[in-house]
Amino acid sequence: MKIITTPDPRLREKSEKVGKITPEILDVIAKMRQLSLDWEKDHPYELSAAMAAPQMGVLKRIIIIRDDMEDKKNASFTALIDPVVIKAEGKIKKDYEGCLSVPTIYGMVPRATKVRVKAKLEDGTEVRIKATDELARTLLHEIDHLNGILFIDHIRDDKDAFYEMSDSGDLVPVDYDKKIKNNQKLWGEE
Numbered sequence: 001m002k003i004i005t006t007p008d009p010r011l012r013e014k015s016e017k018v019g020k021i022t023p024e025i026l027d028v029i030a031k032m033r034q035l036s037l038d039w040e041k042d043h044p045y046e047l048s049a050a051m052a053a054p055q056m057g058v059l060k061r062i063i064i065i066r067d068d069m070e071d072k073k074n075a076s077f078t079a080l081i082d083p084v085v086i087k088a089e090g091k092i093k094k095d096y097e098g099c100l101s102v103p104t105i106y107g108m109v110p111r112a113t114k115v116r117v118k119a120k121l122e123d124g125t126e127v128r129i130k131a132t133d134e135l136a137r138t139l140l141h142e143i144d145h146l147n148g149i150l151f152i153d154h155i156r157d158d159k160d161a162f163y164e165m166s167d168s169g170d171l172v173p174v175d176y177d178k179k180i181k182n183n184q185k186l187w188g189e190e
């Protein structure tokens with residue numbers, strides 16, 4: 001298994017509910033953790049904060065979230081199964097997002113700053129999470145993946161919202177007309 005990238009059509013599908021947590025599901029989660037850490041080894045300036053199962057071509061409603069998004073040495077992730085956004089509230093704020101499935105492109109994406117999410121943990125425990133700021137943004141980004149939505153969709157017509165990473169790890173504005181607007185590889189359209 002590997003991380004799939006645009007324009008792979010599987011990134012645009014709606015994933016299925018998991019329901020019962022079987023050994024196969026736990027195996028999917030283990031592979032997600034492994035792939036996230038493998039990706040990070042090849043990306044020295046970035047931290048692999050989270051991932052959704054469809055990003056490795058498994059169309060199931062599972063996401064993993066890094067327990068400490070600041071510390072690359074902390075390699076633990078919490079898996080959330082069948083996560084549902086109960087409420088998105090607070091202010092709408094723009095901040096940078098990137099995605100393992102959208103190579104090299106970053107965006108300033110508007111998101112709600114507060115969310116309430118319910119989900120199941122790997123052991124079947126039901127949890128309710130109240131998240132703000134970066135964690136809220138990450139949850140919304142990952143749950144979008146389960147519905148076939150990518151962060152770039154939220155900023156499609158905003159020509160000033162797109163960035164790319166330079167060789168030295170800085171985010172610099174990208175030429176929207178040349179590299180974004182009609183880039184079929186990015187949008188996955190004929």
Ligand SMILES: [Zn+2]
Nearest residue numbers: 098099100101
């Ligand atoms: Zn993503």
